[in-house]
Amino acid sequence: MATSYADPLVWGVILVIGVLTYAIRLSFIGLFGYLDEIPPRLERPLRYVPAAVLAALVLPAFVTLDASGLAVDKLVAGGLAAIVAWRTENVFATMAAGMGALWAVRFLILPVL
Amino acid sequence: MNRADFRRGVRDVAPLLLGVAPFGLVAGIAAANAGLDLTQAVGMSVIVFAGASQLAALDLVGRDAPLSVVVLTAVVINLRMLMYSASIAPHFRTFAGRVKAGLAYLLTDQAYALSIASYRAEESVDRVAYYLGVAATLWVVWQLTTAAGVLLGTGVPDAWGLEFAVPLVFLALLVPAMEDGPTTVAGLAGGTIAVVGAGLPLNLGLLVGASVGIVAGLLAERPLEVDATDGH
Numbered sequence: 001m002a003t004s005y006a007d008p009l010v011w012g013v014i015l016v017i018g019v020l021t022y023a024i025r026l027s028f029i030g031l032f033g034y035l036d037e038i039p040p041r042l043e044r045p046l047r048y049v050p051a052a053v054l055a056a057l058v059l060p061a062f063v064t065l066d067a068s069g070l071a072v073d074k075l076v077a078g079g080l081a082a083i084v085a086w087r088t089e090n091v092f093a094t095m096a097a098g099m100g101a102l103w104a105v106r107f108l109i110l111p112v113l
Numbered sequence: 114m115n116r117a118d119f120r121r122g123v124r125d126v127a128p129l130l131l132g133v134a135p136f137g138l139v140a141g142i143a144a145a146n147a148g149l150d151l152t153q154a155v156g157m158s159v160i161v162f163a164g165a166s167q168l169a170a171l172d173l174v175g176r177d178a179p180l181s182v183v184v185l186t187a188v189v190i191n192l193r194m195l196m197y198s199a200s201i202a203p204h205f206r207t208f209a210g211r212v213k214a215g216l217a218y219l220l221t222d223q224a225y226a227l228s229i230a231s232y233r234a235e236e237s238v239d240r241v242a243y244y245l246g247v248a249a250t251l252w253v254v255w256q257l258t259t260a261a262g263v264l265l266g267t268g269v270p271d272a273w274g275l276e277f278a279v280p281l282v283f284l285a286l287l288v289p290a291m292e293d294g295p296t297t298v299a300g301l302a303g304g305t306i307a308v309v310g311a312g313l314p315l316n317l318g319l320l321v322g323a324s325v326g327i328v329a330g331l332l333a334e335r336p337l338e339v340d341a342t343d344g345h
Contacts, residue, residue, distance in 0.1 A: 001175040002148030010153055013180050017170060017187040018160035024191050026217040028199035032206045038199045044334070045327050049193045051296040052303035052326025054287035056319045057169060059304030060311045061280035074277065081281050085288045091132030094285040095139075095278055102277055 073110065077102035115239035122246020125231070129223050132285070133164075133251060134258050139278045140167050141262015142269070146276055147175035151263045158259040162252065163221065165286070166190040168279050169319065178316035186319055197225035204232050204240050212241065219248035222286075299330030 003010065028038070038046070062078025064071045081098030088094070137158075144154035149171070161167050166187035173183045197220055205213055228244045269275050291297040303326020310318035 001146060003174045004177055005174060005180070007153070009180065010149060010174065011156070013170070013174065013183055014153070014157045014160055016184050017166065018157075018162075020184070020188050021161055021163050021166065021191045021194070022218060024188070024194045025198055025220040026214065027195055028202040029205050029213050029217045029220075030210075032202035038196065043196070045331060046192060046196050048296060048299040048327040048330030049189070049323075050290040051287065051300035052330065053190050053319075053323045054165070054283050054290055055300035055304030055326060056307035056322035057165075057283045058280045058287055060307045060318060060322075061277070063308045064311070073274075077277065078280070078284070081284055082288075085285045089285065089289050091282060091285040092135055095135055095281045098281040098284070099278060102274055106272070106274070 073102055073105040076105050114245075115242040118239040118242040119246040121238075122227070122231075122243040122248075123250050124246075125227050126223065126247040126250050129227075130250070130254055133223070133254055135278070136164050136282050137255050137258025138262040138265065139275075139282055140164055140171070140255075141259040141264075142266030142275050143168055143171040143175075143262075143279055144259070145263045145266030147171040149174075149263075151260065154263045155256060155260050158256055161187070162218070162255065163187075163191050163194075164255070165283065168282070172276075172279065173316055176316060182315050182317060182320065189320065189323055193222075194220060194225075197222075201225060201229055201232075204228075208241070216241070216244060216248075219244075219252060221248065221251055223251055224248035295330045295333040298333035299326040302326045302329035 005013075058078075062074055062082075064074055077098050080101040081094050084090075084097040085094040140158065141154055144157065144167075149157070157167055157171075161170075169190055170183050170187045173186060198217065201220070205216055208216070224244065224247045227247045228240075231238055231243055232240060266275065287300060291300045303322045305322075306325040307318050307322025310321045312318070313321060
């Protein structure tokens with residue numbers, strides 16, 4: 001899935017994301033004294049950004065359709081990794097469980113079914 | 114700068130590197146898969162230095178999504194750092210503008226979490242030294258593992274599905290983010306809508322899902338609050 005955007009566009013998008021991200025980081029650190037606290041109207045929705053964004057990144061990767069229907073390997077691996085993530089809250093253990101399950105289903109189980 | 118406090122920051126961040134290093138490798142692999150070369154991949158890690166947004170942006174760039182969607186998605190993911198900036202700002206208020214500008218560049222989930230815990234536990238800790246011990250270590254590891262991932266990523270067969278490691282990293286971050294009722298509702302709603310909207314034009318599924326999730330979390334606040342004050 002290599003991009004067909006030309007190099008200058010890739011650099012441009014990196015720069016724009018970088019500048020905006022830096023502005024977010026600097027915001028209150030830079031403005032402290034002028035703006036001491038997050039306005040409540042902004043703070044409440046911000047509380048839900050991590051859960052909403054991360055879930056929107058995760059679920060479509062586990063529940064996907066391919067040519068033959070639901071991609072079973074990803075569904076099984078994702079479900080197993082979710083249990084490990086829930087029990088351990090550990091990035092490395094979650095990755096190991098998910099990739100291990102993906103390869104097991106893809107290379108060992110699906111070929112003999 | 115207090116060297117002991119700097120070393121303490123380095124020591125405290127060490128166990129977290131076990132999670133950061135594979136995350137960086139995945140970012141490098143994702144960059145290679147999206148068609149970025151080593152310079153662009155490391156350039157992105159230096160300029161953006163925010164893993165989750167880098168991975169999401171690389172995924173979208175690889176699928177030739179409109180660049181406005183790429184930027185908007187990355188910015189939404191990084192909005193959480195507004196909270197970190199506001200929370201840590203009082204501890205940095207006496208420093209010169211130049212110092213603040215540098216500290217802000219290094220602000221990450223892990224640097225924020227460790228530093229704020231240390232500042233609260235111990236009034237006398239050298240704030241800059243401890244923060245730099247944590248944040249600069251993370252920066253160096255992030256750059257090195259991104260570069261390693263690019264070099265590794267081009268040599269691995271497609272059938273291995275290494276790109277699947279990306280959502281697995283997010284999954285490990287998602288579980289602690291769903292810390293109570295409303296945040297769990299936000300996650301479930303955001304994820305479900307993103308699955309349903311996966312076929313939306315312009316790859317807008319993620320943004321629509323995330324927006325619906327945030328609104329769902331806000332709506333879930335009220336009934337739960339009422340329950341809590343009812344004393345049931």
